[in-house]
Amino acid sequence: MTGSILWLKGWSMPASTFEPLIALLPDYAHIAPDYSSAGTPEEMLGIVEQAAGSPALRRPLIIVGWSLGATLALRLADQGLADGLVLVAGNARFVRPKVQLGLGWPDAHLRHMIASIAKNRQDAESAFRQLLLSDSEKGSGLEALLPPAGSWSSSALIAGLELLRREDRLSRLPAVACQVLIIHGREDRVCPFGAAEELYGEIPNAALLPMPGCGHMPFLGREREIIEAVRRWLLGEQDSEAIQSKRKRL
Numbered sequence: 001m002t003g004s005i006l007w008l009k010g011w012s013m014p015a016s017t018f019e020p021l022i023a024l025l026p027d028y029a030h031i032a033p034d035y036s037s038a039g040t041p042e043e044m045l046g047i048v049e050q051a052a053g054s055p056a057l058r059r060p061l062i063i064v065g066w067s068l069g070a071t072l073a074l075r076l077a078d079q080g081l082a083d084g085l086v087l088v089a090g091n092a093r094f095v096r097p098k099v100q101l102g103l104g105w106p107d108a109h110l111r112h113m114i115a116s117i118a119k120n121r122q123d124a125e126s127a128f129r130q131l132l133l134s135d136s137e138k139g140s141g142l143e144a145l146l147p148p149a150g151s152w153s154s155s156a157l158i159a160g161l162e163l164l165r166r167e168d169r170l171s172r173l174p175a176v177a178c179q180v181l182i183i184h185g186r187e188d189r190v191c192p193f194g195a196a197e198e199l200y201g202e203i204p205n206a207a208l209l210p211m212p213g214c215g216h217m218p219f220l221g222r223e224r225e226i227i228e229a230v231r232r233w234l235l236g237e238q239d240s241e242a243i244q245s246k247r248k249r250l
Helices: 015-022 041-052 068-078 107-129 135-139 154-166 170-175 193-202 223-234
Strands: 004-008 029-031 061-066 084-088 179-185 206-211
Touching (some): 004 041, 068 154, 084 223, 107 154, 179 223
Parallel strands (some): 004 061
16 A cells, blocks of 8 residues: 545535545545534534544555645645645635735625525535536536535535635745645636645645646546646656646655
8 A cells, every 4th residue: 555645625525526536546545534514614624633643544645635625735734744735726815805816715705605505505505516617618518527516514514614714824835844736727716726826836845737728626527637647746757748846856
């Protein structure tokens, strides 16, 4: 067994989201903590911290965080719990002023989502899913591959949004000691591509894999391509035309 991978999913997404990716990495032990019933941001953080700190995990530990999961992954890295990070469609601070909409969303948008969950959670999740794919991805039929909604409790949906409202890892990015691979769709409407460039610019040992034509789920329908890129990065073969890197080979 090569090591362990901790999978941290995005907001409102079921456990099945990562299954096609996990199937392509049989030589790793996998753990995917479930925070879909967390009642508070603190409970959500506690669940992932307990999973990452488990003595049963085989090292090295690679943490893959997508969207909200990327925010959680950065928190774990700050605690020295990661030997490597793969940040997919994430950012260091989601809430941004209107002059920085190329990096995140205004707080008013998240507060509106929280209010919408209280009114009709099904409509709130449906509206969010409309933002996940780029127009070209929708045109190619990828919508049929979207994970089903409804697996999270309303309290967990709100807790995830509250966590995104308050988390700010920007000042801590230069202190990220492990190696990091950033994977981000260039047409991401949830977490704009500028957030990936910000991560790449601030994290010392970072590599960036831009995904042209992709939205907020750059791995959907491209699982083999993504896993091959991750394997190249793990092996230190990141210096290719596709992956931009500013670090030495592993």
